[in-house]
Amino acid sequence: MKAAIIGSGRIGCGFAGHLLAAAGYEVVFLARNPVMVSHLNRVGRYRVRLANGRDQTESSVSGVRAVDMADRAACVAVLAEADLIVTAVGPANLASVAPLVADALRTRSTPLNIFTFENLADGGAHLRSEVAACLPEGFPLDRFGFSGTLVSRAVTQRLGDPSGDEPMVFVGDPPDSFVVDGTRLVAPVPVIASMIIADNFAAWMRRKLYIFSAGHATCAYLGYLKGYRYIHSAIRDSEIRSAVVEAMTEAQKGIAAVYGVAFAGGEAHLQEILDRFANAAINDSISRVARDPFRKLASEDRLVGAARLALEAGVYPEQLLRAAAAAYCFSDPADAVAGELQKEIRVTGMRPTVRRVSGVRANGRLGRTLIKRWRQLTRHWHADSVLLSLAQVHWA
Amino acid sequence: MRIGILMMEHTKTRQQSVMPDVVQILTDWGVDVDLIYPEQELIAVANIQVEHDLYVLKASTNLAMSMAGALHAIGAAVLNPYPIAAILRDKIVTERILRTAGVPTPDTFVADRAELLAPLLAAGPMIIKPYRGSRGRGVRVVWDADELDELASIDGPLFAQRYQKPEGLDRKIYCIGDQIFGVERVWPPLSYQDKVGRPFTITSELRDIALRCRRAFGVDLLGLDVIISHGRPYVVDVNSFPGFKGVPDAALRLADYIFAAAEQRREQPPSPARQTLEEIQQ
Numbered sequence: 165m166k167a168a169i170i171g172s173g174r175i176g177c178g179f180a181g182h183l184l185a186a187a188g189y190e191v192v193f194l195a196r197n198p199v200m201v202s203h204l205n206r207v208g209r210y211r212v213r214l215a216n217g218r219d220q221t222e223s224s225v226s227g228v229r230a231v232d233m234a235d236r237a238a239c240v241a242v243l244a245e246a247d248l249i250v251t252a253v254g255p256a257n258l259a260s261v262a263p264l265v266a267d268a269l270r271t272r273s274t275p276l277n278i279f280t281f282e283n284l285a286d287g288g289a290h291l292r293s294e295v296a297a298c299l300p301e302g303f304p305l306d307r308f309g310f311s312g313t314l315v316s317r318a319v320t321q322r323l324g325d326p327s328g329d330e331p332m333v334f335v336g337d338p339p340d341s342f343v344v345d346g347t348r349l350v351a352p353v354p355v356i357a358s359m360i361i362a363d364n365f366a367a368w369m370r371r372k373l374y375i376f377s378a379g380h381a382t383c384a385y386l387g388y389l390k391g392y393r394y395i396h397s398a399i400r401d402s403e404i405r406s407a408v409v410e411a412m413t414e415a416q417k418g419i420a421a422v423y424g425v426a427f428a429g430g431e432a433h434l435q436e437i438l439d440r441f442a443n444a445a446i447n448d449s450i451s452r453v454a455r456d457p458f459r460k461l462a463s464e465d466r467l468v469g470a471a472r473l474a475l476e477a478g479v480y481p482e483q484l485l486r487a488a489a490a491a492y493c494f495s496d497p498a499d500a501v502a503g504e505l506q507k508e509i510r511v512t513g514m515r516p517t518v519r520r521v522s523g524v525r526a527n528g529r530l531g532r533t534l535i536k537r538w539r540q541l542t543r544h545w546h547a548d549s550v551l552l553s554l555a556q557v558h559w560a
Numbered sequence: 561m562r563i564g565i566l567m568m569e570h571t572k573t574r575q576q577s578v579m580p581d582v583v584q585i586l587t588d589w590g591v592d593v594d595l596i597y598p599e600q601e602l603i604a605v606a607n608i609q610v611e612h613d614l615y616v617l618k619a620s621t622n623l624a625m626s627m628a629g630a631l632h633a634i635g636a637a638v639l640n641p642y643p644i645a646a647i648l649r650d651k652i653v654t655e656r657i658l659r660t661a662g663v664p665t666p667d668t669f670v671a672d673r674a675e676l677l678a679p680l681l682a683a684g685p686m687i688i689k690p691y692r693g694s695r696g697r698g699v700r701v702v703w704d705a706d707e708l709d710e711l712a713s714i715d716g717p718l719f720a721q722r723y724q725k726p727e728g729l730d731r732k733i734y735c736i737g738d739q740i741f742g743v744e745r746v747w748p749p750l751s752y753q754d755k756v757g758r759p760f761t762i763t764s765e766l767r768d769i770a771l772r773c774r775r776a777f778g779v780d781l782l783g784l785d786v787i788i789s790h791g792r793p794y795v796v797d798v799n800s801f802p803g804f805k806g807v808p809d810a811a812l813r814l815a816d817y818i819f820a821a822a823e824q825r826r827e828q829p830p831s832p833a834r835q836t837l838e839e840i841q842q
Contacts, residue, residue: 218590323827390809391739396589397816401809444589447823544761550739552759552808559761560741 168246170194170261172204172230175281176252178319178334182212183342185225187356189248193230194239194264203326204230210332214317215445221338224331236264243268248354251291252281255459262294269295269308275350277309281342283377285369285464287312288348309350312365314343314372320446337446343368367423374419374470375429376437378484379412381466383441384453385490389541391550391560395453396444403554408441409434411470411483418473418481456501457494463523467491471530485530488522489537495547514538561822562592564612566628568619569597578804579618581811582818589819598623610636614822617645618801625649637825639818640779640800648777648800651691651719658795661776663769666721666794674711677720681705685723687796690714721796724789731793733762733770734804735782736817740770743806757806766793773798780817 167189169176181191195201204210209226231238243249243265253261258280265278280287292310299305319336326332340358345365353361362368380395386407387398398404412434420428441448460466467488471481492514495506509517514535515526524531540557550560563586570577586593594612599621608630615638617628625646632642640648647653655668670691671677680686681704688711690698698714700707701723711718729744745757762770766786773784773795783802786793804810 215590391736391813392816393820394816397812397819400585400812444591444819546764546767548738548740548767549761550741552741558759560739560759 165247166190166192166242166245167248167250168192168194168242169250169252170233170264171252171254171257172197172200173252173254174319174322174334174336175315176250177210177225177332178212178322178336179315179317179340179342180250180252180279180281181210181228182223182225182334183340183356183358184248184250185228187354191225191228192242192246193228194233194242195230196233197326198232198234199326201230201232203328203332204228207329207331210334213333213335214338215335216338216443217445220445222333233264236267239264240267240271244271246276249276249278250281251278251287255282255284255287258282258284258287258291259294262291263298265291266295266298269299269305270303272307275307275309275352277311277349277354279311279313279344281313281315283315284312285373286366288345307350309348311345311348312369314365314368316341318440318446318448320448320452335446337440337443339440364423367419367427370469370473371419371423371427371429373466374415374473375412375433377466378415378470378487379408379434379437380441380453381460381491382408382411382483382487384450385457385487385494386554387450388454388494388496389490389551390554392450394444395441395448395450398450399438399441405438407483407486407554409438411481411487412437414474414479414481414484415470417479418470418475418477421477422473451496451498454491454494454496454502455499457491457499457505458501458521461488461491461505461521468522468524468530475530481530482533485533486537488534489541492518492534492538493541493545561590561819561826562594562612563614563616563818563822564594564596565616566596566598566619566624568621568624569599578811578814582815585811585815586819589815591819591822596627598627603627605630608634610634613637613826614639614818616801616818617642620645620649620800637821639821640781644777644779645800648779648798649692651689651693651797652717654798655719657776658773658798661772663772663776663795664793666724666796668722669720671718671720674708674718677702677708677711677718678705680720680722683722686720687723688714689719689721691717691719693719724787724794724796726787726789727791728788729757731760731766731786731788732757732802732806733766733784733786734802734807735770735774735780735784736804736807736813737780738774739813740767741804741807742766745806755805759806759808769793769795780821781814 167184169180172193172195185191209224211222211224213222231242280291288310316339317336319334321335324332343360343362346361346363383395383398386404392398416428467484471484474481494502496502518524544559552558552560583593615631615636617638628638628642632638652670658665685701685703687701730747732743734741742760742762743757744760746754749755781801783799784795785797786795
């Protein structure tokens, strides 16, 4: 069995490649970086280090090779022969791989499933529509399954030098499950031990996005304001920890109202998430988790989407909105998108920005609180300053 | 990740050092932390080796400084870097660097003998400090020439600064990387709470001074003593790796910073000094 993985980054190698190789697939990466392509072909393997506190395991993913995406014919040939195609290119790049996938599908007569490992609400449908746009009308696209996935593992680091001969090391936390949308798959369905086939994929997606990702984002944006560098540091700050727990609880109540208490999970579920945030062994940086605030502040995304759902459930999402307000303060100079957000606020004002980015009316229930919290946070804000106290909004 | 912390023993009456909490947090994060008390060991100099990703130079004793220097010489990463920590122990060198960086300090003089300071007293009192002193030890205000005899007990050159009468509370400014914190304290402190003081939001003027100091020395863990006199701030002391008393969540902030420094070091190749040594050994 052959699996073609488009993207040789952290999730491509540290999660998809790792699991698929373990499931018996021959793994071929399609990569944009010629240095990485050359490295994988020369070394033929890489390592995955799974770390939880002081416990670490490291395993080798062997027998891998790579094809340069500049060599379109070679890529199409690999995709055409694959038994499973996976994308792990980042949400912003998903559309760009659609023409390649479309060309491969033209040559196939057998069914195939395509998984998007993109942390995108509906990555499968998104890619399907992009691929459809590249194919002639009437093309039998229903022969192919397009499913988004929910990845449980955080792969935070790629260590090593791809220009050298030592295998690269991908560092992540231990969870190895992923959820696919059972309603979007075609037979034969791949057999992968840690794959969960869900008929209610949207519910799983919302649960992960609105509880785990909302908590992660709350920790990152408040941690940024308080000057921490790592998620494991921020979650140790008692004020931030409380805010994260409360934000996730608000979101959990929203999920429970729609999908049931059992599906939403209880305190144990939240504790499990907090333990993952506290895992210093994966060096999860605030800048990584907080980056791309436009996407994370979008109407249906982790903070504002969770806040809407909580509000619909009769829970006022005070902490989720404070986290969103903190996200509107995110101005890491290393993050170009954050710079664009701050520029938009400066140029157009906060109220129109909130309306455009989060789809929230400034004088609505959510908008009023969000803007009020943002004003409180920014009252004495200096770009280089550090928040000493969330409760008193006291800046250093 | 392995971190060695060069420590000094403190008397049991000394309260609430930040370091035990820093060590606990780093340990909780899975870091192997070794506390090194140079004064308690017989050290074979030939056996000093780089065994940690990062050394944290918390102690300022002569032996700890020499250990840090030896480790620096064989390519270890030391926080703060040994050469700068060594400079910061010398108030004369420190003062000149501050002046060059445009940091406001009182008029400053040095003399090997106390009587040489006598002419300065005509213009007002002077503060006299041991040029390698710390923690306020040996600091005194001299108003009249007849008090100069009392300075005979101070070893080494005398570091003399024009006394600027402070207004309001004493101000400590702490740097952890590019983060700057201000703490106000009453002087003299009568209780532990007085020593801890309270955080204040620093002005842009004080922020600028702190950034100038940080740039001048190129170190990230720094403490400044600042007084305001006649409405003007003066930096009257600079410390490498101070106690960070009064900084909210200081231990967590320091642990976060130290963890990042060690991680960065792990990702970097060894320094040229270390490579050279390894080549020699081969």
